[in-house]
Amino acid sequence: MRMVGLAFARSAAWQANRPFFLTMATYVLAVAFAASYWQIPVNPRIYSKPFLLFGFGVALIYFSIIGVRVMLQRPEQLFPALLHRLSETDLRDRLVIGVPVAATLPVFFSLFSSLKAGISRIVPFYADSTIIVVDRMIHGGQDAWRILHPLLGAGPLTFTLNFCYNLWFVVMFVVLFCVTFSTGDKRLRSQYLVAFVLTWVLLGNVAATMFASVGPAFIMPFYSDDTFSPLMDYLQTINGVYPVWALNAQGMLLANAALDGPRLGGGISAFPSLHVAVVTLNAIYLWRFGSVVRWASIGFLIAIQLGAVHLAWHYAVDGYASMLGTPMIWILAGRLANTQPIVKAASKVG
Template structure:
């Protein structure tokens, strides 16, 4: 088979395996570009290129080290033949064929998402925080959610630990994402996850975040001049003197960038609903089928992210509750959209 024929075959296979994902991302990008032009939102499609390149390089290096280490330990008589066997046994070529195009598109998608998120206030001025706080009080016996959970969580070491876990969300989300991107065992499940992943960020992180534009407890004072959550922020600041609360630095970064026109890495302020909780919920749904540590670890992580999002001032509790309810519904829709992809047994 010639190189040209191999390229055509690989392209066809990549399109077939990723069609629902590609269609979803392309539709989003087109709509986002139209919205950006209408509301004069600055778009930077190269925002995450270097980060994804670095992450991909690290993952590739780890895989190379693992394979070489395995060959060194086993010491096969024909190393190149053994390397070929390892590649074939792990469907490496198929994984690269279907996964690499998705990996190339993801930084563009996230760049578009961050650009639109940063422009939410141009589309809809922030207004919904008072309503979200009232809903929280209605759910939690008349108390703000952070006060409701404070007897359980209000200890310096635990606050610091939750802050660390909240930062580790990035690692958990993207490790699972890249494992799925380069998986080949169940194309329908893979497609369902990827489409749900995109729709979660788009529908929750852009659409609903704009409709219910809110900033979250940490930003109520600097943006509205409302001191309702100042006691919570005072607790976090005081705790930070003895135990590091990393959320405070990130919140300062977001607040500083909110006054700059144009996206920055991880920039954009929005509270309802919580994308952190949404993606943790998606991973819990996906990993549930594997049982054991993966199942229960993902559930514990979901609970920790939900509690941390409230305790650290990022979100109202209802932000996470809404995401926990929304993701299974999006998962079902994504499953319908991915129905043409084959199951392993077919």
């Protein structure tokens, strides 16, 4: 009976995650081809430890919240009450469909980072000058950061935008884990997971390679172009009073660019902005969850777009492209997610 339950759990996990796994399998084959053809070093374990630590942290917080709620009710028997509360949260179903995806994600991010770090092996960085011209055409002949600087060029605002920009990592993983282990609308869950992978692949790998660019922070070291030196000088000055963590991250990326092989958080590319793409995807997904969450996600999207430009990570057009491309990816993911039946079988495992 136990073997039947295990086999059924595997079947339920496969059915619930089939579009995601098929998308992942296609990406793995594409990475294998690219790595072989362009001699790009690939390390599938770059993100194994960070994901393990993050997953442990999320689980600890989740069980702590459940435990505190149960203890506040002062049950006669604590352990049975805990088990009852966990059963009410569909924990078994969440684990059945969520763990296989969670186990795959560190491999996905590792392959993505490996390919991103190998962009210059496929095509040299070349597109910055063209992107700058387009960006200025959109903004009346000026660089976007100069338009924003009278509004954002103050230490506290720069610090706040940098805080939001770093908070992006936490928000991204929290939303991703919540969706991964959700048991509500399974088609919506499948659409998000497929869209998440396609956003990173199509925008972060494919488009980033087609429009190979480094962004304002790296214009000087890569092209000996001082166009954005005034912005970098401002950030350096503010860093003496308020910490500008972006400068440390940019220095790390530049140092890693001189080394061979992929590294955690490595790889330089500007167009399009994955930061903006991911928060756009989250805003699309969270739009249906009420006004507070809806407008918080929109506000966070605006903050990330402003921070991407103000902190010299991106040209404004990098974010615009992501805001246009991500909804199209969402629609495509919806069609891919609907090509296979998403069964609600996990709840029958036993």
